[in-house]
Amino acid sequence: MIELEGLTKHYGDVRAVDHLTFTVRPGVITGFLGPNGAGKSTTMRMMLDLDRPTSGTVRIDGRHYRELHDPLKTVGALLDAKAMHGGRSAYHHLLCLAQSNGIPAGRVREALDTVGLTSVARKRTKGFSLGMGQRLGIAGALLGDPRILMFDEPVNGLDPEGIHWIRNLMKGLAAQGRTVFVSSHLMSEMALTADHLVVIGQGKLLADTSMADFIAENSRAFVTMRSPDQERLREVLRGAGIDFVPGAEGALEVEGEDAAHLGELAARHQLVLHELSPRSASLEEAFMRLTAGSVEYHAHENHRPAAAAAPTAEAGGQWGAGWRKKGS
Known part of the structure; x- marks a missing residue:
């Protein structure tokens, strides 16, 4: 279990973390x-x-x-996949971690096998791809067989098979009763992986709730209806006391009603429908709606850089597109 109470961090006049209080519990992601x-x-x-x-x-x-004595036996963490000596092999990178924490050397081969790096165990890590580095970082987190796992962007650089593997790995760890805490910008992957969510913006806690409740409270679900006789469709819905709003391309959007019920209503009135599609709320929509006021960097869609312009520090040549301030 991880417990934060009033956690605050200042960098000069910048408050990067602002009185965060929440608990990361075992048995869930x-x-x-x-x-x-x-x-x-x-x-x-x-x-x-x-x-x-x-x-x-x-x-x-x-x-x-x-x-903590021998901390890797309690907490395993992946914060930076590049945090390794490029001149060491994958095996010796993990062996160094194991020896510093009283972990048997046999665990090194087990961890490499778990993440699928046995065949490159003796290769120097400076030649590793981003995905291979991620796998080695995950191996380091698993090395001490810890009760608590922390992962920052664990699927970064992984191919589809690797993403599927790490998702199932985290679910398996949580099912064993371990504490699994994972940060990611990939909403689609988080929606498939996490059971509980902690959401922050500008250092402050915005939400601490289950995945289902977060989506339900911060997004909109509706049924799209389209008919060749849209005016009659409006009359049928009004007659049934059902509210609707205009949707894209002349469709109607109905909230709070089951699609099957709406289809049966149209059938009773012999009304032809060309579309009857429920739209489920998404994690991405809920996240965007909740954090809209906390986004620090905004891109402008109408800005088109000159095609021949050379990159500069101001334009991103030094920092790269989408640079982040400390505390990101």
């Missing part, structure tokens, strides 16, 4: 969401004592991370 600059990475670094809080506390199974 807790997703950690927020726009760029929300403070997710800073929060995870403070959980691992890589950054010191300005105020507030984080406890791992009731203790501070720095108080």
Whole structure:
């Protein structure tokens, strides 16, 4: 279990994390969401004592991370897939971690086998692709067979098979009663993986709830109806006391009604329908709606850069497109 209480972090005048209080419980996958600059990475670094809080506390199974003896046996974390010595082989990278935490050397081969890197165990990591680096980072997190796992963007660089694998791995770990905390910007993947969500914006807690409740409370579900006789469709709906709003391309959108009920209503009035489609609420829609006021960086769709313009530091040549401030 991970417990945060009033966790706050200042960088000069910038408050990257603002009095965060929430609990990450065992047995479920807790997703950690927020726009760029929300403070997710800073929060995870403070959980691992890589950054010191300005105020507030984080406890791992009731203790501070720095108080843990052989911490990899309690917490396994992937925060940066590139955090490895490029001159070492995958095997020796993990062996170094194992020896520093009193972990038997036999666990190194087991971890490499789990993530599918046995065939490249003796190759230097500087030649690894991003996806291979991710797998090695995950192997490091699993090395001590910990009760608590933390992953920051774990599917970054993985191919479809790898994404499917890490999703099932996390579900299996949670099913064993372990605490699994995962941060990601991929809403579609988070929707398939997480059971519970913690959402922050500008360092503040915006939501701490189940996936189902988060979507229900922050998004809109409706049924799209389209008929060759749209005016009669409106009359039928009004006659039944059903509210609707105009939709795309002349369709009608009905909230709070079951599609089957609406289809039966049209059939009773011998009304031909060309479309009767329920639209389920999505995690992406719910996230965008909740965090709309917390987005720090906005792209402008009507801006078209000159085709021949050379990249500059101001245009992104130094930092790259979509650079993030510290605390993102």
